[in-house]
Amino acid sequence: xxxxxxxxxxxxxxxxxxxxxxxxxxxxELMAVDRAFNKMAQxxxxxxxxxxxxxxxxxxxxxxxxxxxxxxxxxxxxxGFPASVTLEWDPVEAVASSSGDMGFTWGRxxxxxxxxxxxxxxxxxxxxxxxxxxxxxxxxxxxxxxxxNPAPEE
Amino acid sequence: xxxxxxxxxxxxxxxxxxxxxxxxxxxxELMAVDRAFNKMAQxxxxxxxxxxxxxxxxxxxxxxxxxxxxxxxxxxxxxGFPASVTLEWDPVEAVASSSGDMGFTWGRxxxxxxxxxxxxxxxxxxxxxxxxxxxxxxxxxxxxxxxxNPAPEE
Numbered sequence: 001x002x003x004x005x006x007x008x009x010x011x012x013x014x015x016x017x018x019x020x021x022x023x024x025x026x027x028x029e030l031m032a033v034d035r036a037f038n039k040m041a042q043x044x045x046x047x048x049x050x051x052x053x054x055x056x057x058x059x060x061x062x063x064x065x066x067x068x069x070x071x072x073x074x075x076x077x078x079x080g081f082p083a084s085v086t087l088e089w090d091p092v093e094a095v096a097s098s099s100g101d102m103g104f105t106w107g108r109x110x111x112x113x114x115x116x117x118x119x120x121x122x123x124x125x126x127x128x129x130x131x132x133x134x135x136x137x138x139x140x141x142x143x144x145x146x147x148x149n150p151a152p153e154e
Numbered sequence: 155x156x157x158x159x160x161x162x163x164x165x166x167x168x169x170x171x172x173x174x175x176x177x178x179x180x181x182x183e184l185m186a187v188d189r190a191f192n193k194m195a196q197x198x199x200x201x202x203x204x205x206x207x208x209x210x211x212x213x214x215x216x217x218x219x220x221x222x223x224x225x226x227x228x229x230x231x232x233x234g235f236p237a238s239v240t241l242e243w244d245p246v247e248a249v250a251s252s253s254g255d256m257g258f259t260w261g262r263x264x265x266x267x268x269x270x271x272x273x274x275x276x277x278x279x280x281x282x283x284x285x286x287x288x289x290x291x292x293x294x295x296x297x298x299x300x301x302x303n304p305a306p307e308e
Contacts, residue, residue: 061301097255097256128299130258149217149220150220
């Protein structure tokens, strides 16, 4: 294969396998942000991930609790996130405004709680986050809410 | 009072008591839409109000149930809304995108259930609706979710 052909093959291959920032839709961006949010929660901690991804004026509308308003109150609430609990989620869909500065993701979550005897209790639910693009170009969730449901059918 | 003065008084009075469509922010519009949604639920019925105000591609994420996707499935689910249950809500806040074609409202709800012996059980919660402006200029909720909390402190 000539050098030009190799170069062309590399280019085509790169074009097929990577998604440059300029090529994706806002919806793709939001799906990626929500997945990165979940990834950080698994790798660093749920509380830390919420502190990173939720906006300064966030409304945290957690099941069973009163609304928690603003980043400081949210950070305080999430600091108590128990080590015996895991929370993993996966977005199903993202929808964005035409201006591309607001959108929502919704998806499914799985929560586990390990009790004192080491038994793992699993519960399922769904969530909705509304995202707003910040002045620095990053996305932060302005509101976050979820609720429970039975285990989904496979 | 001269005719001109009367006319002026009528004009000032109208300006002070009515909110023309062009004068309000998108947030004001969304608060009004959400309040009208609740009003219709009280006057006509919760099911009918959901059918009117939820979008063709709605994601209804009700507590305890699997996600209900699309208007037909939502209408079927809401048709079974029991006559023994009331659901009243009031938005706390609305936030809109810069394009003014998407926004969310969140607020509080009160649900009552009257059992067979006539006892009324009251529960409290909060909700989040994301609204999208339709081609005809109306607002429809693209996603609706809520969850419970103890009675708020007065």
